[in-house]
Structure formats: structure tokens, C-alpha cells
Amino acid sequence: MSPRRPAWPGHAGAIPLVSPLQPSVVYRSADPDALDAQYASGAGYTYAREGHPNADVLAGLIDGMEGADGGFVTGSGMAAISAMFLGLLRAGDHVVGADQLYGRTLRMMNAELPRLGIDTTLADVTDAAAIRAAIRPETKLVVVEVVSNPTIRIADMEGIVAATREAGVLLAVDNTFTTPALYRPLAEGADIVIHSVTKLLSGHSDTTLGYVAARDPALTRAMWEANETWGLTPSPFDCWLAERGMMSFELRLARAEANAEALAEALTGMPGVRRVLWPGRADHPDHNRAMAVLGGRGGNMLSFEVEGGREAANALVRGAEGIAFAPTLGDVSTTLSHPASSSHRAVPAEARARVGISEGFFRVSVGIEPPEDLIAAFRRGVEAASAAAARGGAG
Ligand SMILES: *Cc1c(COP(=O)(O)O)cnc(C)c1O
Numbered sequence: 592m593s594p595r596r597p598a599w600p601g602h603a604g605a606i607p608l609v610s611p612l613q614p615s616v617v618y619r620s621a622d623p624d625a626l627d628a629q630y631a632s633g634a635g636y637t638y639a640r641e642g643h644p645n646a647d648v649l650a651g652l653i654d655g656m657e658g659a660d661g662g663f664v665t666g667s668g669m670a671a672i673s674a675m676f677l678g679l680l681r682a683g684d685h686v687v688g689a690d691q692l693y694g695r696t697l698r699m700m701n702a703e704l705p706r707l708g709i710d711t712t713l714a715d716v717t718d719a720a721a722i723r724a725a726i727r728p729e730t731k732l733v734v735v736e737v738v739s740n741p742t743i744r745i746a747d748m749e750g751i752v753a754a755t756r757e758a759g760v761l762l763a764v765d766n767t768f769t770t771p772a773l774y775r776p777l778a779e780g781a782d783i784v785i786h787s788v789t790k791l792l793s794g795h796s797d798t799t800l801g802y803v804a805a806r807d808p809a810l811t812r813a814m815w816e817a818n819e820t821w822g823l824t825p826s827p828f829d830c831w832l833a834e835r836g837m838m839s840f841e842l843r844l845a846r847a848e849a850n851a852e853a854l855a856e857a858l859t860g861m862p863g864v865r866r867v868l869w870p871g872r873a874d875h876p877d878h879n880r881a882m883a884v885l886g887g888r889g890g891n892m893l894s895f896e897v898e899g900g901r902e903a904a905n906a907l908v909r910g911a912e913g914i915a916f917a918p919t920l921g922d923v924s925t926t927l928s929h930p931a932s933s934s935h936r937a938v939p940a941e942a943r944a945r946v947g948i949s950e951g952f953f954r955v956s957v958g959i960e961p962p963e964d965l966i967a968a969f970r971r972g973v974e975a976a977s978a979a980a981a982r983g984g985a986g
Contacts (some may be wrong), residue, residue, distance in 0.1 A: 668787025719750025
């Protein structure tokens with residue numbers, strides 16, 4: 592699933608194996624006729640906000656993995672989502688979204704789109720009937736993630752594809768958590784695929800990038816126009832770094848996934864751990880659906896809950912020495928996040944409790960470390976949390 596190195600034009604007969612980094616913002620044209628022809632055809636480069644070689648090469652690699660044609664790279668995952676909304680919607684339209692989308696996407700649904708006169712409804716994506724019920728005559732678009740963050744629930748993708756087709760509305764899938772190795776939205780019947788390339792595809796937490804592609808070239812064109820006009824363009828250097836990272840994508844994911852399975856198994860047996868959520872395990876609430884939707888794979892994301900309140904959570908993070916407490920995912924190293932103090936801070940406690948996000952709830956983006964080091968670090972963390980919970984009384 593990792594892409595092959597792209598071919599670049601040669602220089603004086605020698606073809607570089609590694610893509611050159613092309614930072615030029617502007618490109619010269621031969622004469623006004625040539626420039627005119629270039630604008631008319633859309634081919635070639637004139638000004639970097641409107642496209643540059645490093646972005647195009649990266650987009651081509653992701654297109655290949657997603658089975659897409661003509662997708663483009665944006666300055667962040669949120670820029671990709673913005674390009675979609677700004678390119679495809681107008682005041683009076685309605686959008687349905689999953690009720691557990693990425694935090695900033697939820698903010699887009701709850702605050703930004705309504706501010707622009709676009710109404711939104713959030714619904715439970717584990718239940719296609721709830722999505723169907725949320726669709727109205729003026730609904731233009733349904734936006735979902737396959738694996739919910741941070742609760743690791745699996746969307747009923749087959750039911751949602753059917754519901755959106757029947758209603759004649761567009762389905763956009765944010766494929767960041769799943770990656771094309773676990774799910775390929777366009778092949779499964781979705782209309783639009785989105786990535787935060789920042790995460791698993793790039794893989795090293797040193798670039799901020801996004802990607803979006805639609806099955807219908809007219810939709811891709813509309814999103815691309817918004818991207819250029821609203822200035823959501825990526826930096827050549829970020830694209831160049833991401834291309835390098837993507838060469839090892841499949842190896843990184845396979846190792847991280849094997850580590851996630853081993854860590855889930857180890858956590859399940861640790862005293863003080865209430866529950867572990869990894870889709871590849873038979874005890875996951877959506878295991879059967881996960882196996883069908885994710886092609887038998889479990890991915891690198893898991894969540895778990897320990898007994899105790901904030902004190903136990905603090906103790907866990909301090910005790911799991913060597914595991915970075917950082918609100919991201921998809922890095923080569925394992926990162927730990929605590930939704931109650933970060934992504935879900937603003938969510939009222941009882942709404943959080945309804946979806947199972949307690950003070951003891953953690954999300955783990957599993958990396959590629961030696962598994963025994965990883966398990967040992969989490970064991971120290973869980974033991975520290977249990978000791979804190981015992982001191983403070985169960986929270
Ligand atoms: C991180 C993330 C985003 C936003 O991407 P940025 O590159 O941070 O802008 C969107 N969706 C999901 C699922 C993400 O994990």
C-alpha cells in the first residue's frame with residue numbers, strides 16, 4: 592500500500608531517485624500567448640498558491656492509494672474540510688455529520704457553517720437509520736469518519752452509503768484514522784474522501800497537510816477553486832517531507848497495528864483497567880462490523896479506561912514514562928491523549944459520560960516501538976493510576 596517513488600524529469604540526462612524540493616512561488620512564461628494558453632488549459636504552474644510540483648506529486652501518490660483521480664493537497668486536514676464545505680455548499684443548504692467527528696470538524700458543524708447560513712444536524716453513525724432520519728430535502732452532504740474519535744466505534748458504512756444514495760446526497764468520508772489500507776471510501780461508494788495527511792500518511796509529526804478528492808471531477812474542480820481562492824494551499828517543504836514519510840507507510844502501519852494488538856491484550860489483563868477498545872478484538876462492541884468494514888484489520892488506534900478520577904489520570908500520564916502525552920495521532924512514536932482535558936474539554940460532563948468518556952478514559956495512537964518497551968511503560972502508568980485511585984477513593 593506504500594506508494595512507489597514518483598518519476599521526476601531528468602536533468603542533463605540524469606534522473607533523480609528522490610523528488611527535488613521546488614520552493615519557487617512564481618514561474619516564468621515565454622510570452623503573453625503562452626501564459627494565456629496556460630491559464631486556459633490549467634496545465635503547468637504560474638503561482639504556488641494555485642499549485643506547485645511538490646503538492647501535485649504528493650496528491651498523485653494519495654490518489655493512487657485511494658483509487659482517486661485528480662485529488663489535491665491542502666495546507667492541513669482542516670483546510671481540506673474547509674475546501675469541501677466552501678466549494679460545495681451555499682447558504683440554505685443542510686449538512687448531516689457524525690456526532691463524534693474530530694473536534695475541529697464538530698466546531699465547523701456547530702459554529703462555522705451555521706454562521707454562513709448552512710444548517711447542520713449531528714447523528715449517530717453506528718446507526719444508518721439515524722443518518723437516514725436526519726436527511727432533509729435541502730441536505731447536500733453527509734460527513735462521517737469510519738472510526739470515531741476517541742470512542743473507537745465503527746460507522747455502519749454500508750447502511751450510510753445506501754442511505755445517501757437513496758436520498759441523492761453526497762457522502763464525504765474523513766479517512767484519516769482508517770487510511771486507504773483499512774478502508775477505501777470511493778471504492779465503497781462514497782463521493783468524497785478527505786485526509787489529514789498530518790497523521791498516519793505522513794507519519795512523523797513534522798508536516799501539517801490535508802488531501803481531498805471527489806469521484807465527480809466537477810466536484811473536485813469546485814473544491815479546488817475554493818482552495819485556491821481562500822488560500823488553503825500547502826507548503827512545498829511539507830509536501831516533500833510527507834512524500835518521504837509515505838514511502839514507509841505500509842511498514843509503519845503494519846508494525847503499529849501489531850503493537851496495538853499486543854498492547855490491547857496486555858492492558859486487558861492489568862488490574863485497574865476497566866475496559867479496552869481495539870476493533871480487532873472480539874470483545875470490542877462493534878467487532879463484527881469492524882472486521883467487515885476494515886477488511887479484517889484493527890488499525891493502530893485504541894482507547895482504554897482506568898478506575899479513578901483526574902488524580903489517577905495525572906498519575907497514569909506521569910507514570911507511563913517514555914510515552915508522549917500529546918494530542919495527536921499517527922506518529923512513529925506512541926502518543927497518549929486524554930479527551931476529558933483536551934478534545935472534549937468543552938463537552939458537558941454528562942454528555943461526555945453518555946459516550947463513555949470519563950476522567951479515566953485515554954486514547955492511544957500506537958507507534959512502532961519495540962512492543963515490550965511499550966507494554967512496560969503502560970504497566971507502570973496503570974500501576975501509578977491504581978495507586979492514586981486507591982489513595983483518593985474510586986472516582
Ligand atoms: C487531525 C484530524 C483532522 C484535522 O487535520 P489537521 O491536519 O490537524 O488540520 C481532521 N480529521 C481527523 C479525523 C483528524 O484526526
